[in-house]
Amino acid sequence: MTQSVQAEERRLDGARCEELLAGIGLGDPGDFETFYQATNRAIYAYALSLTRSHYDAQDLMMETYLKIRSAAHLYRPQGKPMAWVFTITRNLARDQQRRSDREALMGDCPPGTLALAAEAPGEDALVLRQAIQVLGAEERQIILLHAVSGLKHREIAQILERPLSTVLSKYRRGLAKLRTALRAGEEG
Numbered sequence: 001m002t003q004s005v006q007a008e009e010r011r012l013d014g015a016r017c018e019e020l021l022a023g024i025g026l027g028d029p030g031d032f033e034t035f036y037q038a039t040n041r042a043i044y045a046y047a048l049s050l051t052r053s054h055y056d057a058q059d060l061m062m063e064t065y066l067k068i069r070s071a072a073h074l075y076r077p078q079g080k081p082m083a084w085v086f087t088i089t090r091n092l093a094r095d096q097q098r099r100s101d102r103e104a105l106m107g108d109c110p111p112g113t114l115a116l117a118a119e120a121p122g123e124d125a126l127v128l129r130q131a132i133q134v135l136g137a138e139e140r141q142i143i144l145l146h147a148v149s150g151l152k153h154r155e156i157a158q159i160l161e162r163p164l165s166t167v168l169s170k171y172r173r174g175l176a177k178l179r180t181a182l183r184a185g186e187e188g
Contacts (some may be wrong), residue, residue: 136174
């Protein structure tokens with residue numbers, strides 16, 4: 001598959017997402033694959049912002065897709081299919097949190113750290129770990145959705161159901177916090 005086709009599949013508008021969800025509800029494996037290819041980075045980034053662990057985010061992402069596959073026939077088009085998907089992800093994370101009887105899904109890591117795969121690139125891993133420590137939950141979600149999944153700010157605003165101006169200000173504020181923290185780390 002060429003990169004332009006892959007990029008096109010990664011960018012789906014709401015109407016196309018709703019068509020794919022309808023197809024998934026009817027059991028179409030091609031629609032499921034297209035939906036997965038278009039949304040996996042966004043769902044992973046959102047799951048990572050909720051769990052703060054690479055491994056837990058992967059598990060949560062797979063649970064989300066299983067739930068989508070089993071419940072797509074229940075989806076009613078409302079113009080915000082990714083909000084529906086992120087609600088599933090958030091609810092599964094809450095269920096997982098309740099089951100583990102912890103305040104946050106942190107895997108085996110101490111609070112305030114980020115568990116990443118051993119093969120995670122050094123600089124990227126450092127930035128992500130720093131993000132967890134200095135950013136608020138919404139800033140972390142916005143930055144990870146933008147940086148990891150490549151979503152545009154307008155798309156993030158729609159998904160999180162926040163005004164674009166709020167998403168942009170939290171993004172800029174979060175980046176400023178990251179820069180400050182990284183500079184302090186370089187000096188220290």
